[in-house]
Amino acid sequence: xxxxxxxxxxxxxxxxxxxxxxxxxxxxxxxxxxxxxxxxxxxxxxxxxxxxxxxxxxxxxxxxxxxxxxxxxxxxxxxxxxxxxxxxxxxxxxxxxxxxxxxxxxxxxxxxxxxxxxxxxxxxxxxxxxxxxxxxxxxxxxxxxxxxxxxxxxxxxxxxxxxxxxxxxxxxxxxxxxxxxxxxxxxxxxxxxxxxxxxxxxxxxxxxxxxxxxxxxxxxxxxxxxxxxxxxxxxxxxxxxxxxxxxxxxxxxxxxxxxxxxxxxxxxxxxxxxxxxxxxxxxxxxxxxxxxxxxxxxxxxxxxxxxxxxxxxxxxxxxxxxxxxxxxxxxxxxxxxxxxxxxxxxxxxxxxxxxxxxxxxxxxxxxxxxxxxxxxxxxxxxxxxxxxxxxxxxxxxxxxxxxxxxxxxxxxxxxxxxxxxxxxxxxxxxxxxxxxxxxxxxxxxxxxxxxxxxxxxxxxxxxxx
Amino acid sequence: xxxxxxxxxxxxxxxxxxxxxxxxxxxxxxxxxxxxxxxxxxxxxxxxxxxxxxxxxxxxxxxxxxxxxxxxxxxxxxxxxxxxxxxxxxxx
Numbered sequence: 001x002x003x004x005x006x007x008x009x010x011x012x013x014x015x016x017x018x019x020x021x022x023x024x025x026x027x028x029x030x031x032x033x034x035x036x037x038x039x040x041x042x043x044x045x046x047x048x049x050x051x052x053x054x055x056x057x058x059x060x061x062x063x064x065x066x067x068x069x070x071x072x073x074x075x076x077x078x079x080x081x082x083x084x085x086x087x088x089x090x091x092x093x094x095x096x097x098x099x100x101x102x103x104x105x106x107x108x109x110x111x112x113x114x115x116x117x118x119x120x121x122x123x124x125x126x127x128x129x130x131x132x133x134x135x136x137x138x139x140x141x142x143x144x145x146x147x148x149x150x151x152x153x154x155x156x157x158x159x160x161x162x163x164x165x166x167x168x169x170x171x172x173x174x175x176x177x178x179x180x181x182x183x184x185x186x187x188x189x190x191x192x193x194x195x196x197x198x199x200x201x202x203x204x205x206x207x208x209x210x211x212x213x214x215x216x217x218x219x220x221x222x223x224x225x226x227x228x229x230x231x232x233x234x235x236x237x238x239x240x241x242x243x244x245x246x247x248x249x250x251x252x253x254x255x256x257x258x259x260x261x262x263x264x265x266x267x268x269x270x271x272x273x274x275x276x277x278x279x280x281x282x283x284x285x286x287x288x289x290x291x292x293x294x295x296x297x298x299x300x301x302x303x304x305x306x307x308x309x310x311x312x313x314x315x316x317x318x319x320x321x322x323x324x325x326x327x328x329x330x331x332x333x334x335x336x337x338x339x340x341x342x343x344x345x346x347x348x349x350x351x352x353x354x355x356x357x358x359x360x361x362x363x364x365x366x367x368x369x370x371x372x373x374x375x376x377x378x379x380x381x382x383x384x385x386x387x388x389x390x391x392x393x394x395x396x397x398x399x400x401x402x403x404x405x406x407x408x409x410x411x412x413x414x415x416x417x418x419x420x421x422x423x424x425x426x427x428x429x430x431x432x433x434x435x436x437x438x439x440x441x442x443x444x445x446x447x448x449x450x451x452x453x454x455x456x457x458x459x460x461x462x463x464x465x
Numbered sequence: 466x467x468x469x470x471x472x473x474x475x476x477x478x479x480x481x482x483x484x485x486x487x488x489x490x491x492x493x494x495x496x497x498x499x500x501x502x503x504x505x506x507x508x509x510x511x512x513x514x515x516x517x518x519x520x521x522x523x524x525x526x527x528x529x530x531x532x533x534x535x536x537x538x539x540x541x542x543x544x545x546x547x548x549x550x551x552x553x554x555x556x557x
Binding site for chain 2: 080093094096097229232233234290293295296297299300307311314315316317318319320321324326327328330331332333335336339341344345347348349350351352355361362365366368369371372405406407410
């Protein structure tokens with residue numbers, strides 16, 4: 001398998017060059033993307049970037065990311081390159097600066113090969129809400145790739161790049177990674193800069209890696225993470241808690257069993273828990289009754305933040321401008337033509353939960369519930385080192401299966417969203433297949449700042465398979 | 466939620482909707498609100514919510530020099546321009 005350390009060794013042994021490797025990735029994209037629809041654009045300067053990487057390596061560059069082709073989700077800014085958040089409203093938009101994570105990757109010598117399809121403005125759990133068409137699952141073309149970083153997950157799964165970047169607001173890295181049989185990681189909130197990511201829900205969003213192995217995800221995260229003064233919520237290194245080894249795993253059985261989990265997912269998970277117990281981990285049945293309210297709180301907090309964030313796309317300073325009789329019509333027509341239905345639905349929901357008379361009942365109440373969920377996690381981490389569950393309640397579902405029922409779609413994030421609500425590090429790791437050959441997974445959440453411990457656990461877990 | 470509520474919210478949010486969307490959004494909003502309403506079951510203390518370890522960091526509001534190319538890139542994003550000016554509909 002072409003992992004990041006393997007590619008690094010091969011490039012330094014001159015088995016092939018970064019240009020050769022990127023050319024192979026481009027070839028794979030040209031062959032398979034017409035059916036998968038995971039890549040929106042291959043950046044025209046990839047060869048220049050790859051040549052620079054080859055030069056750096058010949059001069060002794062030691063960064064493990066040097067020469068690694070990376071595809072980025074279409075909501076992360078790379079200066080002088082198109083970025084659209086998979087929306088018509090930004091169809092012809094060119095980034096005027098680079099995200100901090102992109103600057104870090106470029107400084108290390110990584111090649112930003114292209115941009116990946118996604119749900120419009122990252123709103124969705126299946127990449128069916130892109131203005132540029134549905135992304136298909138490489139394991140079964142009739143099924144979704146998950147979302148919202150569906151394109152990024154497929155790119156890694158299908159050999160379009162070595163690793164990719166996604167963003168995760170409720171599970172948007174981890175759930176598509178799970179559906180496509182790859183690793184997805186979200187850091188503790190504030191440990192990865194959000195500067196240059198097109199915001200959906202600022203208090204929840206984190207950029208993170210999708211990769212083939214836990215080690216690869218850790219290498220990418222090592223490159224993109226860290227304090228950034230350009231991110232107002234960035235956490236300084238010295239404020240991070242000390243890392244501890246993960247030995248005791250909490251399993252909220254009651255919550256897992258009541259959420260309508262697919263039988264094969266549940267059996268696979270139960271077997272995995274036994275396997276971990278045999279491997280010497282202590283398993284503790286924990287009760288987290290408030291955790292189940294995470295998704296309900298999320299569908300108040302997120303639309304509130306969305307309606308505020310997306311008000312800037314009004315056709316005035318950049319992006320699409322639709323014509324109108326007066327200024328109000330310019331705004332309203334621009335949003336009608338530029339935003340897809342799910343985006344408008346969430347903007348309107350946000351306007352509702354923030355409106356006079358409902359603010360206390362919804363938004364303020366959701367903040368109080370969020371606080372309670374954080375406390376519940378803090379209590380749990382007094383007794384366990386991390387919390388284990390499946391990533392998603394089902395394997396990849398059929399295209400169109402949930403598009404008519406927004407709540408059924410939202411429930412895809414039931415196990416991943418608590419980590420965003422509480423700002424905790426979390427990972428999804430491939431864990432076998434169901435009888436139809438669809439990838440299954442496990443999901444681990446640890447205490448704030450225990451990001452390295454999550455990777456250590458992940459690597460040990462891969463060793464057990 | 467009724468169609469007229471959706472119309473009022475759409476106006477607040479400055480978004481035009483088609484007649485079909487107004488009807489379907491009213492239904493969707495009903496099912497979403499029915500789901501999120503469950504947070505009312507949670508007993509919370511009535512005090513301002515804490516945001517945990519993370520808090521806002523402010524910077525001084527100072528003008529910053531940008532290079533000519535970057536300024537031009539920003540101006541190139543204007544949907545309509547007249548030289549260095551951004552063109553918009555008259556406000557009054």
